[in-house]
Amino acid sequence: MSSTATTSNNDDRLLRVGILGCASIAKKNAIAILQESSGCCVTAVASRTLEKANAFVHDFLAPRVLKSAAAEIVCLGGSSAYDDLVQSSVVDAVYIPLPTTLHKEWVLKALQAGKHVLLEKPVAVSAEEFQEMIEAAKVHHKYLQDGTMFVHHPRTRDFIQTVNDTSVMGNLDNLRMEAGFSFCGDDGFFQNNVRVRKDCDLFGCLGDLAWYVLRMALLVVVGGQQDGQTGVNTSAQVVDYKLNDDGVPIDATMLVKFKEVHKTLSFHCGFQTQFRQYLHIAGTKRWAFMDDFVLPKAHPVNFKVQSMSLTEFDLVTEHPTETKEFEGPVQEVLMWQTFARLSRAIDNTPQGWAGDTNECQEARTLSQTSCATQHLLDALMASIRGGGSKVMLCLMLPGFAASSNDSSEQW
Numbered sequence: 001m002s003s004t005a006t007t008s009n010n011d012d013r014l015l016r017v018g019i020l021g022c023a024s025i026a027k028k029n030a031i032a033i034l035q036e037s038s039g040c041c042v043t044a045v046a047s048r049t050l051e052k053a054n055a056f057v058h059d060f061l062a063p064r065v066l067k068s069a070a071a072e073i074v075c076l077g078g079s080s081a082y083d084d085l086v087q088s089s090v091v092d093a094v095y096i097p098l099p100t101t102l103h104k105e106w107v108l109k110a111l112q113a114g115k116h117v118l119l120e121k122p123v124a125v126s127a128e129e130f131q132e133m134i135e136a137a138k139v140h141h142k143y144l145q146d147g148t149m150f151v152h153h154p155r156t157r158d159f160i161q162t163v164n165d166t167s168v169m170g171n172l173d174n175l176r177m178e179a180g181f182s183f184c185g186d187d188g189f190f191q192n193n194v195r196v197r198k199d200c201d202l203f204g205c206l207g208d209l210a211w212y213v214l215r216m217a218l219l220v221v222v223g224g225q226q227d228g229q230t231g232v233n234t235s236a237q238v239v240d241y242k243l244n245d246d247g248v249p250i251d252a253t254m255l256v257k258f259k260e261v262h263k264t265l266s267f268h269c270g271f272q273t274q275f276r277q278y279l280h281i282a283g284t285k286r287w288a289f290m291d292d293f294v295l296p297k298a299h300p301v302n303f304k305v306q307s308m309s310l311t312e313f314d315l316v317t318e319h320p321t322e323t324k325e326f327e328g329p330v331q332e333v334l335m336w337q338t339f340a341r342l343s344r345a346i347d348n349t350p351q352g353w354a355g356d357t358n359e360c361q362e363a364r365t366l367s368q369t370s371c372a373t374q375h376l377l378d379a380l381m382a383s384i385r386g387g388g389s390k391v392m393l394c395l396m397l398p399g400f401a402a403s404s405n406d407s408s409e410q411w
């Protein structure tokens, strides 16, 4: 079953995106896609029910369309809607905000149909499964990117450079990363939400919240890499946790140590604590801080660098805070911009992902970091299954060569 809405968002230069499932998160991303600078437009929406797709397109999207040339958004509903969308000739790329357990099936179908894919996090039920998706993307010469927004914002890049700069932070040999990302779910959330259902999002608060902390920590680790560094031996442990009746984690306190690069991450994530999203990174001289590192407050966004010291009789001296501010498009728009640019680059490079252009290198780096994030998530879930045991793994990160894996060592 289908219907169409005439809107004003088509342009040959834009990547035409089909949205697979009318998820809550899809609304925010649809608004980002509709912005002039995203490089993308929405051309189809599919839902298991046509009424839902129609409401998404006619009531939600159509009044917000900002782009110039006229086009139609195809609304697809019913049991064949998802298949129809991935096969659609008006779609170049598929946005997949489905429950995690459905990712592999729909990513593979979309890639086989010759579509690029932007995939919500957590990307898969295991790193092996995500690796399979990446291999399929390579075979079909199509781009696959995860939906972590902050990766694409200049604030993140500047923050990563800053916390790896010894002239700012001091000695980095024992860099401490601390973070908290939580919100307090209500009864409805705990009864119905896909994020607490084992058949949908089995990682619970790890997949929904810890994913971002791990992804940021990996950017810090990669940003501080030495050329020729080997893979990073890592330990991951959930030191305290709570599961719901379905066995899904709803609260967790975690410790991750990156051995060769001397970085330690301790953090909390959960669905039963007031909304907060802070990241605090300390070297010997200063600390750098954001209290909105996933979902930024109003523009301009910023981060702060500061230090304190004690004078005689324990009087605290606060040294001047340096606040760095960033203007420009919001992170979701920048994410779609990157996605459009790298999709085009892979389309236009005869070797696809294997090309030696900067864009192909960027695509490989992004997917390798997504895969490493999923590896860490898997390790934390293994820790829970082991009753809070320490799980050792060797993480292969962009720029890090093959390692002599000494993961048997308990450090």
Ligand SMILES: NC(=O)c1ccc[n+]([C@@H]2O[C@H](COP(=O)([O-])OP(=O)(O)OC[C@H]3O[C@@H](n4cnc5c(N)ncnc54)[C@H](OP(=O)(O)O)[C@@H]3O)[C@@H](O)[C@H]2O)c1
Pocket (backbone or CB within 6 Å): 020, 021, 022, 023, 024, 025, 026, 046, 047, 048, 049, 052, 097, 098, 099, 100, 102, 120, 121, 122, 147, 148, 149, 193, 194, 195, 200, 201, 207, 208
């Ligand atoms: N990047 C981010 O900031 C961010 C934020 C929130 C969530 N997420 C991730 O995005 C995914 C979706 O989260 P959400 O909160 O938007 O979820 P949601 O509102 O429940 O949406 C999930 C959608 O999946 C489709 N679906 C297909 N089969 C389903 C099934 N068996 N059960 C439930 N839904 C099914 C439904 O679409 P139809 O009924 O229309 O077919 C549904 O609307 C999650 O994996 C989550 O971790 C990412």
